[in-house]
Each structure stands twice: as structure tokens, then as C-alpha cells.
Amino acid sequence: xxxxxxxxxxxxxLFFLISAFLISQLPEQVxxxxxxxxxxxxxxxxxxxxxxxxxxGFIHLLLKIRFDDLKKELIEGFIWxxxxxxxxxxxxxxxxxxYIGYLLATCIIALCLSYRAGYRNKKILTYxxxxxxxxxxxxxxxxxxxxxxxxxxxxxxxxLRSFMILNF
Amino acid sequence: xxxxxxxxxILLRWDVLIALLIGSCGGVVIGAIPGVGPAVAIAIILPATxxxxxxxxxTLLLGIYGSAMYGGSxxxxxxxxxxxxxxxxxxxxxxxxxQRGESRRALSLAYSASFFGGIFSIMCLIFLSPLLAYIAPMxxxxxxxxxxxxxxxxVITAHRGHMFAAAMMASLGxxxxxxxxxxxxxxxxxxxxxxxxxxxxxLIVVVLGLFAISQAILLLVEKDKQAKAVKVTxxxxxxxxxxxxxKRIATVSASFGVLMGMIPGVGEFTSQFxxxxxxxxxxxxxxKFGKGSTEGLVASEAANNAVPAAAMIPLLALGIPGxxxxxxxxxxxxxxxxxxxxxxxxxxxxxxxxxxxxxxILNILVLIFLLFSTNSLLKVIEIPSRFLGMSxxxxxxxxxYSLRNSFTDCAVAAGFGIFGxxxxxxxxxxxxxxxxxxxxxxxxxxxxxxxxNVKSPIDFINRPIxxxxxxxxxxxxxxxxxTMWKNLRKK
Numbered sequence: 206x207x208x209x210x211x212x213x214x215x216x217x218x219l220f221f222l223i224s225a226f227l228i229s230q231l232p233e234q235v236x237x238x239x240x241x242x243x244x245x246x247x248x249x250x251x252x253x254x255x256x257x258x259x260x261x262g263f264i265h266l267l268l269k270i271r272f273d274d275l276k277k278e279l280i281e282g283f284i285w286x287x288x289x290x291x292x293x294x295x296x297x298x299x300x301x302x303x304y305i306g307y308l309l310a311t312c313i314i315a316l317c318l319s320y321r322a323g324y325r326n327k328k329i330l331t332y333x334x335x336x337x338x339x340x341x342x343x344x345x346x347x348x349x350x351x352x353x354x355x356x357x358x359x360x361x362x363x364x365l366r367s368f369m370i371l372n373f
Numbered sequence: 374x375x376x377x378x379x380x381x382x383i384l385l386r387w388d389v390l391i392a393l394l395i396g397s398c399g400g401v402v403i404g405a406i407p408g409v410g411p412a413v414a415i416a417i418i419l420p421a422t423x424x425x426x427x428x429x430x431x432t433l434l435l436g437i438y439g440s441a442m443y444g445g446s447x448x449x450x451x452x453x454x455x456x457x458x459x460x461x462x463x464x465x466x467x468x469x470x471x472q473r474g475e476s477r478r479a480l481s482l483a484y485s486a487s488f489f490g491g492i493f494s495i496m497c498l499i500f501l502s503p504l505l506a507y508i509a510p511m512x513x514x515x516x517x518x519x520x521x522x523x524x525x526x527x528v529i530t531a532h533r534g535h536m537f538a539a540a541m542m543a544s545l546g547x548x549x550x551x552x553x554x555x556x557x558x559x560x561x562x563x564x565x566x567x568x569x570x571x572x573x574x575x576l577i578v579v580v581l582g583l584f585a586i587s588q589a590i591l592l593l594v595e596k597d598k599q600a601k602a603v604k605v606t607x608x609x610x611x612x613x614x615x616x617x618x619x620k621r622i623a624t625v626s627a628s629f630g631v632l633m634g635m636i637p638g639v640g641e642f643t644s645q646f647x648x649x650x651x652x653x654x655x656x657x658x659x660x661k662f663g664k665g666s667t668e669g670l671v672a673s674e675a676a677n678n679a680v681p682a683a684a685m686i687p688l689l690a691l692g693i694p695g696x697x698x699x700x701x702x703x704x705x706x707x708x709x710x711x712x713x714x715x716x717x718x719x720x721x722x723x724x725x726x727x728x729x730x731x732x733x734i735l736n737i738l739v740l741i742f743l744l745f746s747t748n749s750l751l752k753v754i755e756i757p758s759r760f761l762g763m764s765x766x767x768x769x770x771x772x773x774y775s776l777r778n779s780f781t782d783c784a785v786a787a788g789f790g791i792f793g794x795x796x797x798x799x800x801x802x803x804x805x806x807x808x809x810x811x812x813x814x815x816x817x818x819x820x821x822x823x824x825x826n827v828k829s830p831i832d833f834i835n836r837p838i839x840x841x842x843x844x845x846x847x848x849x850x851x852x853x854x855x856t857m858w859k860n861l862r863k864k
């Protein structure tokens with residue numbers, strides 16, 4: 206079958222089920238006001254979106270239905286679940302920054318992620334550190350993007366403390 | 374003439390010029406790295422531009438947008454891997470030329486054709502500006518609502534083979550933008566009593582998740598790849614001369630780029646397809662297409678590079694973005710309380726012209742940069758893909774966290790990152806989600822205000838422009854039904 210990839214059916218089923226669940230919540234999650242034109246109802250655009258999701262999701266599901274290789278669908282599903290690991294790495298990074306500071310958190314995560322990605326040689330790991338440092342220098346030091354200083358900086362002596370909070 | 378001088382006055386500032394330089398050179402580098410692309414770069418850098426003045430932030434983003442496709446042609450020609458999705462057609466004729474030992478010729482011709490496409494498009498727009506300034510004020514709420522509706526329909530129908538998927542993604546975008554507290558009647562919509570959902574889902578957070586984090590995850594999960602590019606020897610100036618032999622194809626292709634760029638949701642792919650088909654049909658050697666034809670290369674590069682400037686028209690004149698990159702730029706306008714639309718063209722034409730001139734300058738900068746630095750750029754093509762994934766993930770943090778220093782925003786972005794990763798694995802369209810969000814919000818607001826003066830449905834289309842837009846919507850829908858019916862009968 207043309208245009209069908211492993212995981213298509215699984216995605217179509219999940220999308221349709223979520224749309225159907227959300228549309229079932231319409232009466233509770235939105236309010237229809239009396240004596241108000243339909244075009245001014247706050248519920249209108251939620252309903253349009255959900256009706257579209259459900260109808261087109263259903264047609265998409267019909268187009269993707271096949272039962273010849275369900276194992277491949279599951280394998281693809283596991284790959285999706287595996288991706289959660291990297292989302293967790295990202296959240297760990299977000300969690301660490303307010304405590305150990307942007308510079309240290311970026312360097313640690315860059316090194317760990319490079320190691321996790323399979324790089325073992327010193328050259329690539331050094332490049333990871335240089336990349337992390339450059340990112341911090343460009344965004345925090347030069348562009349002054351709003352990222353708060355880490356709690357760890359509170360333990361540094363006066364001048365160094367404010368220097369680190371401002372620049373790293 | 375006064376407007377032109379005023380536009381130069383806006384541009385001739387050191388911060389604007391630096392933004393242009395960084396944007397244009399940075400865009401080329403980003404475009405040259407397969408797996409990054411301008412959407413990822415713009416999504417990451419977008420929040421950082423909020424602290425800059427609108428003209429500085431916009432020139433930086435425009436620089437990346439307008440120059441990435443130049444850079445994207447390098448890996449397309451040398452290693453048969455398009456740097457940006459738009460450069461896919463360039464591989465058809467560019468890579469066979471490299472295999473024949475003509476990489477230098479292919480690159481110089483691609484640069485020249487891109488340059489011609491970019492300049493042609495900007496010149497068209499500068500001359501069209503007075504006309505647009507005349508037409509734009511005729512667009513009231515009803516016209517903008519119908520134009521946004523037409524835009525969303527075109528975005529869906531442009532996704533051939535994935536039309537229903539595009540429709541469900543656009544609907545998802547419309548639904549996502551409606552989540553949270555409704556601003557007129559203060560009623561909650563799909564918040565499930567969660568306080569973090571009351572403010573709704575931020576467009577930038579969703580964009581960063583869908584484009585940047587998803588790409589990082591994709592690169593990290595898939596097998597590590599490292600390309601090897603062959604060094605290019607000799608100068609790259611011959612293409613400028615050779616382009617003279619393909620004047621007709623370059624002009625027609627650039628015109629397709631301008632026309633398609635102006636129509637929301639159509640953009641680069643359609644313009645390339647049309648110009649490539651035209652070039653092949655009008656060629657004396659059509660059999661060479663796909664096997665290293667210089668005409669094919671000129672057609673695809675001139676067409677795709679003419680699009681960015683033209684795509685700014687619906688954004689600036691009507692406030693309606695036609696694709697994801699202009700949708701991201703729209704948020705820069707909103708952050709600075711500069712509302713693009715008819716008033717911008719009427720009252721700040723100098724600002725609009727300044728943006729066009731900046732596009733003109735960036736094309737010149739990019740050409741000079743490329744003519745002298747192509748061999749240095751080969752190094753970025755060789756960056757291993759998982760290393761890129763790691764870098765994008767770290768960069769995504771800056772984009773999301775700098776918005777409000779919120780862990781919740783980052784968690785939402787990570788969620789959309791996984792969703793975007795799944796969509797990318799399945800080759801399902803992401804852009805309709807973003808356009809659904811942006812155009813959905815526009816449609817909601819404009820429909821509400823326009824209905825105040827409408828008593829019967831006919832009143833809605835009783836003005837010339839509304840009638841034309843309505844007729845266009847009907848025509849597009851009928852044509853789509855006809856195509857589907859034909860395909861069904863074929864099966």
C-alpha cells in the first residue's frame with residue numbers, strides 16, 4: 206500500500222480516540238451563553254476545532270486501516286516511547302539550571318548527552334564542552350537573555366557572585 | 374521618494390546592519406547543515422529577538438529566512454542531501470552535475486539563480502508597494518476573516534497526499550489556540566480546572582516544541598550520520614555569466630516564486646514544481662532534466678528564493694501569515710505592539726520598504742559570503758547528526774525558558790516535541806498546526822467584530838473584495854472536490 210508507514214495506524218487510532226474524548230468533554234469544558242450570537246460564543250472555535258479533528262481524524266483513520274503487519278506498528282510505538290527519554294533529558298536540564306546555574310548545567314548536559322549519543326572519544330566530548338560554553342556566552346553573556354542565576358552562585362564571594370549571576 | 378529616504382534612515386543604524394550581517398551569514402550556515410533548517414533556527418532565536426527593536430529583530434529573522442535556502446543548495450549539490458526541505462528539487466540536477474565533476478559550475482549557477490530570484494522578487498515588491506498601500510485599507514474585518522479562511526483552506530489543499538492529515542492538524546491548531554480564558558466573556562475553555570492552562574498555550578512554546586525539540590529528538594533517536602563533502606576548487610563567479618544564457622527560465626521561475634509566495638499556504642514547493650515543469654517543457658533538451666540539467670537547476674533555485682520576500686506581502690498587508698516562518702515573525706510584531714495589516718501599509722510604508730531594502734542588502738551580502746566561503750562551509754555539513762541533535766536540544770532551552778522562566782512552559786514544549794517527533798517520523802505535516810493556531814485566532818476575532826454589522830448572511834459578502842474572496846473559496850473547494858473525484862474514479 207502506498208503512502209502508509211509503520212505507525213500510521215497507531216497514530217490515527219490514538220488521534221481519533223483523543224479527539225473523541227475531547228469532543229465528549231465539550232458540554233463541561235465550554236459554556237454557551239444565552240442571548241449571544243453564535244459567532245460571539247466563546248465555545249464556537251473550540252467546537253469547530255474539535256469537530257474538524259474528529260471528522261478528519263476519522264477519515265484519516267479509515268485511509269490508514271490495515272491489519273497485515275501489526276507488529277511493525279508496535280515497534281514504531283516503542284520508538285515513540287523511547288523518545289520520552291530525550292524529553293526527560295531536556296526537563297532535567299530545565300530543572301538543574303535554577304540550582305547549579307546556566308553554565309554548569311549546560312556543560313554537564315552537553316557532556317552527558319554526547320556520551321549518551323554514543324560519542325566516546327575525547328575530541329567530540331571537548332567539542333561538546335566548547336559548544337555548551339559558546340551557547341552560554343552568546344545567549345547569556347552577549348544577548349543578555351533572561352535566565353536567572355543558579356542558587357549555587359550564592360556561595361561565591363561578593364564580586365564574583367554578581368559577575369557569575371550577570372554573565373553565566 | 375521621501376518614503377525611500379525614510380526607509381534608509383530606519384535601516385542605516387549599526388544594530389540593524391549587524392543584525393542583517395549575522396542573520397544573512399548565520400542563515401547560510403544554518404541552511405547548509407542538513408537537519409537544522411530555518412524553522413528550527415528561527416524558533417530558537419525568536420524569544421531572544423523580543424528584547425530587540427522590531428526592525429532589528431525582524432531583519433535578523435528575515436536574514437535567516439532569506440538566506441537559508443542559499444546555504445541549503447550546498448549539501449543538495451555536493452552530497453545529494455538538501456540542507457532545507459525546499460532544496461530537495463536542487464538535488465535532481467545539482468548532484469548529477471557533481472558526479473560529472475561539475476560541482477563548481479553547479480554551485481555557482483545555484484548561487485546566481487538564487488540571487489536573481491531574490492532580487493527579482495524584491496524589486497517586484499518595491500514597485501508593487503504603492504498598489505498594496507492602496508488596496509490594503511479596503512480590507513476590513515470581513516475581508517481579513519475570509520482571507521484567513523482562504524489561507525487555511527489553501528494550506529490544507531496544498532498538502533497533496535496528506536490532505537486529511539493536514540485538515541486534522543489545522544483543526545488541532547484551531548483547538549489549541551482556543552484553550553484557556555476567553556478574553557471577551559471571561560469563560561474558561563478546556564482548562565480542566567488546571568491553572569496553568571488558564572492563560573492558554575503560548576504559540577512560541579508550541580513552535581519550539583514542534584520544530585526545534587522534535588528535530589533534536591529525531592536526530593538523537595535515529596542512527597548517527599556524518600556526511601563527507603568533496604572540496605570545491607576554483608572560483609565561483611562563472612555562474613553569474615552563465616545565468617545570462619537562461620534569462621527566460623530564471624525570469625519565469627522567479628515570477629512563479631513571487632506569485633506563489635503571495636498566496637498563503639502555497640509557497641516554495643508549488644512555485645518550484647511549476648517552474649521546473651515549465652523549464653522542462655520549454656527546453657530543447659528535456660531529457661537532461663533530473664540528470665544534471667543547468668536549466669532545471671536554475672528553475673528550482675530562482676523559484677524558491679523568490680518566495681521569502683513575496684511571503685511577506687500577506688503578513689505585512691493583511692497580518693495573515695502564509696506559512697510557519699512568517700507565522701513566527703508575526704509574534705515579533707505582536708510583542709512590540711506593531712500590528713501588521715492595512716494600517717501598517719497605509720501609515721508606515723517606510724517601515725515596510727525598509728524591510729524590503731534589508732532583504733535586498735541581505736541577498737548581496739549572502740552572495741558575497743558564499744562566493745568566498747563555500748569551502749569553509751563544507752565543514753558544517755560534516756557535523757555528526759547526533760551531535761547536532763544535542764546542540765539543538767540545548768539551544769531549545771534558551772528559546773523556551775527565556776520566555777517566562779517557567780518549568781511548565783518547558784514541559785509543554787517537551788510534550789509538543791514528542792508529538793512533533795512522531796509527526797516527523799510519519800511524514801505528517803506540522804505547519805498546518807501553527808497556521809491553525811495563528812489563523813484560528815485571527816478568524817475568531819475578525820468574525821466576532823464583523824458580525825456586529827451583518828444582519829443577513831448575504832451582507833457578509835456584499836462588498837467587492839469579500840465577494841471575490843468568497844468566490845475564490847468556493848472555486849478552491851470545488852476544484853479540490855473535482856480532483857478527489859477524479860482520483861477516486863482512477864482507483
